Amino acid sequence: MYFKMSLRRAAPLAAAFLCLLAVCPAHAQMELTGSWAARNHEFLTGDGLPVDFTGIPLNEEGRIRALSYSQSQLEMIERQCQGWPAFYLVQGPFGLKIWSDTDPLKGNVISYTIGAWEDRAPMTIWMDGRPHPSPNALHTRSGFTTGKWEGNTLVAYTTHMKAGFLRKTGAPNSDEATMTTRFYRHDDILTILAVVEDPIYLAEPWISSRSFQLSATPLPPSGPPCVTAYEGSVGPTAPHYLPEKNPFVDEMTTKYGVPRDAAIGKPETLYPEYRKATQPAK
Amino acid sequence: MRIVVIATMLVSAVLPAVGQNPPATGKSAAPVDLTGYWVAYITKDWRFRMVTPRKGDYQAVPMTEQARKVADSWDPAADEAAGNQCKAYGAGAIMRAPARFHITWQDDNTLKVESDAGMQTRLFHFNSTAKPAGERTWQGNSTAQWQAGSLKVVTNNVRAGYLRKNGIPYSENAVVTEYFDVAPLPEGGQVLLVTTVVDDPQYLRLPFMVSSDFKKEADGSKWDPTPCTSR
Numbered sequence: 001m002y003f004k005m006s007l008r009r010a011a012p013l014a015a016a017f018l019c020l021l022a023v024c025p026a027h028a029q030m031e032l033t034g035s036w037a038a039r040n041h042e043f044l045t046g047d048g049l050p051v052d053f054t055g056i057p058l059n060e061e062g063r064i065r066a067l068s069y070s071q072s073q074l075e076m077i078e079r080q081c082q083g084w085p086a087f088y089l090v091q092g093p094f095g096l097k098i099w100s101d102t103d104p105l106k107g108n109v110i111s112y113t114i115g116a117w118e119d120r121a122p123m124t125i126w127m128d129g130r131p132h133p134s135p136n137a138l139h140t141r142s143g144f145t146t147g148k149w150e151g152n153t154l155v156a157y158t159t160h161m162k163a164g165f166l167r168k169t170g171a172p173n174s175d176e177a178t179m180t181t182r183f184y185r186h187d188d189i190l191t192i193l194a195v196v197e198d199p200i201y202l203a204e205p206w207i208s209s210r211s212f213q214l215s216a217t218p219l220p221p222s223g224p225p226c227v228t229a230y231e232g233s234v235g236p237t238a239p240h241y242l243p244e245k246n247p248f249v250d251e252m253t254t255k256y257g258v259p260r261d262a263a264i265g266k267p268e269t270l271y272p273e274y275r276k277a278t279q280p281a282k
Numbered sequence: 283m284r285i286v287v288i289a290t291m292l293v294s295a296v297l298p299a300v301g302q303n304p305p306a307t308g309k310s311a312a313p314v315d316l317t318g319y320w321v322a323y324i325t326k327d328w329r330f331r332m333v334t335p336r337k338g339d340y341q342a343v344p345m346t347e348q349a350r351k352v353a354d355s356w357d358p359a360a361d362e363a364a365g366n367q368c369k370a371y372g373a374g375a376i377m378r379a380p381a382r383f384h385i386t387w388q389d390d391n392t393l394k395v396e397s398d399a400g401m402q403t404r405l406f407h408f409n410s411t412a413k414p415a416g417e418r419t420w421q422g423n424s425t426a427q428w429q430a431g432s433l434k435v436v437t438n439n440v441r442a443g444y445l446r447k448n449g450i451p452y453s454e455n456a457v458v459t460e461y462f463d464v465a466p467l468p469e470g471g472q473v474l475l476v477t478t479v480v481d482d483p484q485y486l487r488l489p490f491m492v493s494s495d496f497k498k499e500a501d502g503s504k505w506d507p508t509p510c511t512s513r
Contacts, residue, residue, distance in 0.1 A: 030430070039488070039489075039491040040342055041342050041343060041344065041490050041491050041492055042326050042327050042342060042492050042493075043326070043327055043329070043330065043341055043342050044326060054328035054329060054332075055324055055325035055326055055327075055328040056325065151313075151431045152430045152431045152432075153431070153463075153465075180468055182463075182465050182475075184432065184461070184463050184475065184477070185430075186429070186430075186432060186434065186461040186477060189461070189477060189479065189491070191461070191463075191475065191477045191493050193463075193465060193473065193475050193493075193495070195467060195468060195473070197468060197469075205467060205468065205469070206325060207323055207325055207467075207473055207495045207497070208325045208326060208495065209326075209475055209477075209493040209494075209495055210493060211477050211491050211492070211493050213491065252329070256329045256333065256335070256336070256339070257333050257336070258328070258329050258332075258333055262328060262332065269324075269328075269332070270323055270324050270325060270328075271321060271322075271323070271324070271380075272321065272322055272324075272379075272380035272381055272382060272398075272399065273504070273506070274332065274380075275332045275333070275380045276506070276508070278333075
């Protein structure tokens with residue numbers, strides 16, 4: 001009996017020694033909470049010109065939908081505060097405030113929350129193992145997100161987003177879109193890798209990433225409120241362009257020398273060989 | 283007492299084995315496999331990377347006034363005449379190039395990264411005391427270490443180069459810090475994520491921070507070496 005008890009007590013000791021000797025890996029996690037300042041050194045939002053879908057692998061349906069979009073829709077009272085989907089984490093210009101909620105008894109993290117901004121809803125990443133709701137459940141701006149640690153990386157999976165836009169210029173996402181997000185912390189830098197899948201509007205998964213820097217200055221957990229205002233009559237219908245009638249389709253070509261196929265988001269334009277194909281022959 | 287005896291026996295059993303292990307090399311300690319062919323997936327900064335931006339188009343780069351003056355005098359013909367066509371392919375910018383990259387272990391402590399565009403070779407040294415700085419090169423001297431499951435690379439001793447092809451400069455005193463991570467794609471395949479920070483007080487008001495995404499390719503069938511171009 002005494003020997004059995006000793007073994008039982010000795011086992012954790014042995015395990016601890018083995019771990020100390022690096023025979024087994026540590027169960028590693030990173031601290032993600034805090035204020036993460038945006039470093040907007042990449043041109044992400046694409047809201048400089050109306051038809052800029054560069055870098056988004058739209059399928060034909062997505063392209064038609066994107067080219068029908070007019071940013072004048074945002075003059076409509078009911079659309080002014082519609083906000084942007086969860087992809088806006090890696091597309092928008094704002095920093096992130098992240099905090100966690102912990103179980104008061106066990107001390108484990110139940111969820112992480114990424115605070116809202118004026119046109120971005122807060123995102124809660126549930127860490128407690130709860131399942132995603134029924135496909136027929138309510139879809140929201142930020143969707144429903146669960147997360148788990150894989151080594152030092154937080155991996156989150158988002159479903160139940162409303163149909164919206166991948167980019168402010170009107171590149172669409174359907175309400176069937178999902179997003180896998182990975183949070184990497186390196187020293188005082190947080191890099192978020194997002195992979196968006198959308199069977200309706202994307203020809204292939206869209207991969208994007210963005211880095212933030214830890215800030216000693218606290219960011220607010222929410223941005224200023226969105227306040228609607230009358231911006232003049234937009235007429236009886238939602239502003240839009242009929243097929244092949246978008247007047248801005250060649251603006252990136254004339255202003256920046258970007259070929260039309262790239263401006264309208266053809267998937268093959270995302271690979272290096274496209275640059276070679278468009279280079280003038282020597 | 284028995285607990286102490288058992289623990290001592292366990293430690294005694296393990297310690298000699300640990301002692302006999304050769305020191306870990308960069309290769310043997312690798313927590314992730316970065317080797318293979320990777321293609322740049324240009325989902326950001328498309329108009330700065332896939333076409334050569336026009337002179338004066340410096341959006342989003344935190345340039346100093348001195349950097350702006352240098353960039354305003356960008357002259358690709360002069361770069362060609364001086365043999366400086368590779369200024370936009372140096373360590374500060376090569377991972378932003380529309381290119382394929384081939385990553386291999388040159389030896390147990392040196393990771394080699396080759397690009398087809400510009401035909402550049404970077405060497406990441408895990409034993410940083412291996413050699414003195416030497417002459418400045420486009421790719422400089424890179425020291426590497428595994429850090430929390432990622433590869434961290436710090437590069438200095440570079441030749442002055444361009445952050446973008448239209449002449450946005452970084453100086454020879456720039457320090458480039460990079461983090462390499464690998465992630466699976468939901469439906470198969472892998473993504474290489476490279477976070478790059480260029481620190482250059484002479485030409486940058488803030489460290490220039492970008493991240494670049496790459497997809498893994500099965501083989502080198504699309505590998506297409508092409509020399510540097512300045513336009």
